[in-house]
Amino acid sequence: MPIEKHEYTNGEVIVVWKPKLCQHSTICWKGLIEVFNPKERPWIKMDGASTERIIDQVKQCPSGALSYYLNNELNKEINTGEPE
Numbered sequence: 001m002p003i004e005k006h007e008y009t010n011g012e013v014i015v016v017w018k019p020k021l022c023q024h025s026t027i028c029w030k031g032l033i034e035v036f037n038p039k040e041r042p043w044i045k046m047d048g049a050s051t052e053r054i055i056d057q058v059k060q061c062p063s064g065a066l067s068y069y070l071n072n073e074l075n076k077e078i079n080t081g082e083p084e
């Protein structure tokens with residue numbers, strides 16, 4: 001069965017969140033609460049920061065729970081460094 005994932009987009013970039021991989025390290029919301037706010041629903045608000053800033057924060061996720069791909073690269077999911 002494919003791993004559960006949720007996608008959020010601002011039209012330019014699609015952020016993928018895989019809850020089962022999330023280690024609740026707090027890095028994303030401590031780094032960018034305007035976008036990643038676990039107290040709100042949806043917890044990722046794509047209009048909270050620029051595309052570049054969001055990508056920069058996604059890359060800092062240590063678990064691979066957050067990844068992204070650009071809207072013009074629909075088949076190319078860019079991972080955050082850690083293997084799944």
Ligand code: SF4
Nearest residue numbers: 022023025026028061
């Ligand atoms: S940075 Fe990644 S592992 Fe940490 S809370 Fe955010 S999504 Fe989860």
